Amino acid sequence: MSDDYLLLTLLVSGLCTFLIRLSFIAGERWLPRSERLHALLRYVPMSVLAALVAPELLMRDGVAHAAADNLRLWAGLLxxxxxxxxRSVMATIAAGMTALWLLQWLQQ
Structure with a gap:
């Protein structure tokens, strides 16, 4: 892949991301202002985070791996x-990473 093609891909991806985010800011006046919508939008960050983290915990080499020897799964559950x-992000990250490193060290 050439450098020009890569640069063009990055620029187009960045522009698309910007336009998606801008659509919610600029289009706010057309969105309904209901309490139900606001209640549903509260769960968006958690669901996005779960969608990003779940494949790392449950997949190995592109195959589902929910066995007892899956150290990432155990660290994720902790x-x-x-x-x-x-309810602390820093405590969660510290506990998960420490557990994963400790389990990997014990497995060696």
Whole structure:
């Protein structure tokens, strides 16, 4: 792939991302202002995060892997538990990463 093609791809992707975000800002006056919509929009960040994290926890080499030897899954479950108890992003990240590193170290 040439450098020009890569640069064009990055520019077009950036422009599309910008236009998608702008559409919600500029189009706010046409969106309904209902309480139900606002209640539903509260769950968008959590669902996006789950969609980003779940494949890392449940897949290995493109194949579903939810077995007992899946260390990422165990570390993720611990992080979910810490998040539930502490409601702290930093505590969740620290617990999950520490658990993953510790489990990987113990497995060696």
């Amino acid at each position: 992080a979910i538990f810490v998040a539930y108890l502490s």
